[in-house]
Amino acid sequence: MTTINNNNQPLEKLNIFSLKGVQMKTFHITWLTFFFCFFAWFGIAPLMPLVSESLHLTKAQKGNAAIAAVSATIIARLIIGRLTDKYGPRKVYTWLLILCSFPVMCIGLANDYTSFLLFRLGIGVIGASFVLTQFHTSVMFTPNIKGTANAVAGGWGNTGGGATQIIMPLIAAGLVGAGWVSTEESWRYAMIIPGVLLLLMAWLYWKYTKDTPAGNFDELPGHQAAKKENTFMLAVKDYRTWVLTIAYAACFGVEITVDNFAASYFHDDYKATLIFAGLLASLFGWLNIFARALGGVVSDKVGKRWGFNGKVSFLAILLLLEGAGIMIFSNAGSLVLAITMMFFFGLCLKMANGATYSIVPFVNPKAVGSVAGIVGAGGNAGAMLIGFLFKSMSYAAAFLYLGAGVLVAGIVVLTVRLMSKRVIESKVVSSEEISEAAAA
Numbered sequence: 001m002t003t004i005n006n007n008n009q010p011l012e013k014l015n016i017f018s019l020k021g022v023q024m025k026t027f028h029i030t031w032l033t034f035f036f037c038f039f040a041w042f043g044i045a046p047l048m049p050l051v052s053e054s055l056h057l058t059k060a061q062k063g064n065a066a067i068a069a070v071s072a073t074i075i076a077r078l079i080i081g082r083l084t085d086k087y088g089p090r091k092v093y094t095w096l097l098i099l100c101s102f103p104v105m106c107i108g109l110a111n112d113y114t115s116f117l118l119f120r121l122g123i124g125v126i127g128a129s130f131v132l133t134q135f136h137t138s139v140m141f142t143p144n145i146k147g148t149a150n151a152v153a154g155g156w157g158n159t160g161g162g163a164t165q166i167i168m169p170l171i172a173a174g175l176v177g178a179g180w181v182s183t184e185e186s187w188r189y190a191m192i193i194p195g196v197l198l199l200l201m202a203w204l205y206w207k208y209t210k211d212t213p214a215g216n217f218d219e220l221p222g223h224q225a226a227k228k229e230n231t232f233m234l235a236v237k238d239y240r241t242w243v244l245t246i247a248y249a250a251c252f253g254v255e256i257t258v259d260n261f262a263a264s265y266f267h268d269d270y271k272a273t274l275i276f277a278g279l280l281a282s283l284f285g286w287l288n289i290f291a292r293a294l295g296g297v298v299s300d301k302v303g304k305r306w307g308f309n310g311k312v313s314f315l316a317i318l319l320l321l322e323g324a325g326i327m328i329f330s331n332a333g334s335l336v337l338a339i340t341m342m343f344f345f346g347l348c349l350k351m352a353n354g355a356t357y358s359i360v361p362f363v364n365p366k367a368v369g370s371v372a373g374i375v376g377a378g379g380n381a382g383a384m385l386i387g388f389l390f391k392s393m394s395y396a397a398a399f400l401y402l403g404a405g406v407l408v409a410g411i412v413v414l415t416v417r418l419m420s421k422r423v424i425e426s427k428v429v430s431s432e433e434i435s436e437a438a439a440a
Contacts, residue, residue, distance in 0.1 A: 081373015147358020151296020253382020
């Protein structure tokens with residue numbers, strides 16, 4: 001197959017070194033925007049020792065703040081998915097970035113636990129950016145490459161969670177070193193930086209992207225009729241949406257949990273230094289550079305050979321391996337084995353993220369945003385529930401039960417068939433169906 005050169009059509013090939021055409025410009029702006037959204041979302045996490053000392057937070061209060069950051073995203077992703085189907089990713093993403101920049105920049109105004117919790121809740125809304133990223137990437141590429149494009153964009157964006165673990169403490173330290181603020185107050189001013197970056201990305205997104213290769217939603221014929229269709233209910237009524245929601249809770253939900261608790265686990269259970277424990281947690285996040293993309297690439301190749309159900313089977317296998325790896329990790333006994341297993345289950349987990357969203361665009365092409373929103377919300381719902389698990393028992397026990405839960409999720413995905421008469425394999429969906437569905 002030759003690459004489509006028509007600038008009004010989805011691309012059949014992902015050339016990551018290209019900025020030619022609205023498709024590749026949108027791809028690069030989308031993943032970069034998502035990177036800074038993730039950076040802002042978890043920017044306060046590595047600064048929590050300073051926050052805790054400044055606001056005199058207890059362990060339970062810090063746990064509640066972490067839960068608030070992911071729980072707000074659940075509702076936000078559901079809403080953003082429907083809004084994206086209706087108004088297009090360009091408008092919705094721009095407004096999301098502008099609105100969320102305020103709690104990010106203003107969290108430094110918090111003077112007690114309650115106000116800090118409310119700001120953390122507000123910041124959590126930025127997690128809905130993932131839905132927009134996956135939708136926008138989906139409409140820019142043809143079915144044979146959607147999984148790869150979605151996984152690369154999502155994976156590179158997710159590395160913002162790893163980058164923030166290193167960069168935000170450096171920003172705070174730089175402010176102190178310059179003599180502008182005290183160490184105790186540095187976290188308040190450091191958070192202004194990611195908020196400003198969100199505003200910058202809002203401008204870039206509005207100026208240089210389009211909703212689809214054929215143009216913005218308002219320019220497409222039949223768009224007003226499309227606005228009246230309840231795409232959210234189309235997604236809700238499809239059982240495949242909920243199976244994928246369970247799957248995403250078992251992979252992305254676990255990823256957020258590890259981001260929040262890995263450093264503490266290595267420090268408390270294996271007596272690693274704070275710096276080394278933080279480095280390990282950061283490296284887990286940086287796996288996203290290639291692992292999520294690898295999941296999407298392999299899923300696309302599996303789908304090409306074995307069809308839609310091949311993609312589903314591949315996802316189930318990844319979840320089963322992830323669950324087994326977490327269970328071994330929970331009782332590793334030695335730091336070397338624990339690190340090894342973290343990288344093993346982390347690889348499976350992040351590949352499962354990519355594999356899940358290589359399936360999402362084919363559930364219902366008329367409701368890509370709503371399906372992506374519900375499945376994405378499932379990831380955060382999983383993280384919220386897992387957060388309560390880690391609050392109620394030791395880290396080792398929590399990881400053991402978590403691994404068992406992921407195994408169950410893998411079995412569910414493997415046994416529940418996602419195939420329907422309408423979608424048997426990914427190549428059945430025409431190269432323009434999702435773009436046309438947005439306007440018809």
